[in-house]
Amino acid sequence: GVPASGVDAVVLNVAALRPTLPGFMTVWPAGLGLPDVSNLNYDPGRNVANLVVCKLGAGGAVSLAASAGDVDVIADVVGCFTNDGASVAPVVPARLLDTRHGIGARAGLVGPDSEIELGVVGIGGVDPAATAVVLNVTATGPTEETFVTVYPSGVARPDASSLNVAQGGTIANLVVAKVGAGGKVRLYNHGGGVHLIADVTGFFV
Numbered sequence: 436g437v438p439a440s441g442v443d444a445v446v447l448n449v450a451a452l453r454p455t456l457p458g459f460m461t462v463w464p465a466g467l468g469l470p471d472v473s474n475l476n477y478d479p480g481r482n483v484a485n486l487v488v489c490k491l492g493a494g495g496a497v498s499l500a501a502s503a504g505d506v507d508v509i510a511d512v513v514g515c516f517t518n519d520g521a522s523v524a525p526v527v528p529a530r531l532l533d534t535r536h537g538i539g540a541r542a543g544l545v546g547p548d549s550e551i552e553l554g555v556v557g558i559g560g561v562d563p564a565a566t567a568v569v570l571n572v573t574a575t576g577p578t579e580e581t582f583v584t585v586y587p588s589g590v591a592r593p594d595a596s597s598l599n600v601a602q603g604g605t606i607a608n609l610v611v612a613k614v615g616a617g618g619k620v621r622l623y624n625h626g627g628g629v630h631l632i633a634d635v636t637g638f639f640v
Contacts, residue, residue: 436512437512437515438515438517439495441517441518441519442491442495442515442516442517443490443491443515443516443517443518444488444489444490444491444515444516445488445489445491445497445512445514445515445516446486446487446488446512446513446514446515446516446611447462447486447487447488447489447497447510447511447512447513448484448485448486448487448510448511448513448595448596448597448608448610449462449474449475449484449485449486449487449499449508449509449510450482450483450484450508450509450510450511450596450599451475451477451482451483451484451501451506451507451508452482452506452507452508452509452599453482453506453507454477454478454479454481454501454504454505454506455479455504455505455506456479456503456504456505457476457477457478457479457503457504458476458477458501458502458503458504458506459473459474459475459476459477459501459502460473460474460475460476460477460499460500460501460502460506460508461473461474461499461500461502462474462487462489462497462498462499462510463489463492463497463498464489464490464491464492464493464496464497464498465491465492465493465494465496465497465498466492466493466494466496467492467498469498469500473502474487475487477506479504480601481601481604482580482582482599482600482601483599483606484509484596484597484598484599484608485608485609486513486608486609486610486611488516509596511593511595511596513595513610513611513612514567514611514613521566521567521639521640522639522640523569523637523638523639524562524637524638524639524640525636525637526559526560526561526635526636526637526638527560528571528634528635528636529558529559529560529634529635530559530632530633530634531553531554531555531558531559531570531633531634531635532551532553532622532631532632532633533630533631533632533633534551534630534631534632535575535630535632539551539553539554539633540553540631544576544578544628544629544630545622545624545628545629545630545631546624546628547581547624547625547626547627547628548624548625548626549623549624550592550621550622550623550624551621551622551631552588552619552620552621553619553620553621553622553633554617554618554619555568555570555612555614555618555619555620555635556568556614556618556638557618559635560635561635561638562638562640563618564640565614565618565638565639565640566613566614566639566640567611567612567613567614567638567639568611568612568614568620568635568637568638568639569609569610569611569635569636569637569638569639570585570609570610570611570612570620570633570634570635570636571607571608571609571610571633571634571636572585572597572598572607572608572609572610572622572631572632572633573605573606573607573631573632573633573634574598574600574605574606574607574624574629574630574631574632575604575605575629575630575632576603576605576628576629576630577600577601577602577603577604577627577628577629578602578627578628578629579602579626579627580600580601580602580626580627581599581600581624581625581626581627581629582596582597582598582599582600582625582626583596583597583598583600583622583623583624583625583629583631584596584597584622584623584625585597585610585612585620585621585622585623586612586613586615586620586621586623587612587613587614587615587616587619587620587621588615588616588617588619588620588621589615589616589617590615592621592623597610598610600629602627607632609636611639
């Protein structure tokens with residue numbers, strides 16, 4: 436979905452899976468030297484993801500490097516920045532979903548291969564005309580290793596992950612989600628049971 440021209444930067448959800456050593460991932464514009472920065476940090480036995488905004492480099496590409504060990508890497512594109520694109524508007528953070536307390540959905544764990552549909556426009560300071568929202572999504576208390584995907588309502592679920600979480604752990608990630616049918620997004624849990632929390636921090640119009 437990224438245009439072939441006129442794009443300045445991309446928004447990627449980058450995940451590091453099954454690392455053999457502690458280290459960090461760096462994402463930077465292709466064709467430039469490797470900068471001394473990290474976009475996410477990983478440890479053996481822990482899958483971790485982070486939202487990354489990266490300027491495009493040579494050939495409209497980005498480069499990715501791991502500092503240590505062997506690690507599987509997943510990069511899912513969730514948006515891009517263009518000269519004539521939407522503008523972002525921050526809001527005072529507001530909680531839209533907390534399955535521990537029945538906020539935004541019924542109270543209780545989200546089961547395996549299950550989804551929650553969540554309204555995200557016209558609430559929490561989000562403009563009813565918003566085309567995308569910025570959410571801080573947290574997964575906590577998973578009964579087994581799993582991943583969570585956030586995507587627009589009304590479309591087929593993409594083969595992508597928004598955050599990855601180990602059994603018994605708690606992890607959060609910033610998510611940019613396009614608003615779907617009825618002003619809603621969907622949150623999908625792959626395996627086991629997990630509590631999901633979503634706080635809105637901004638939107639695009």
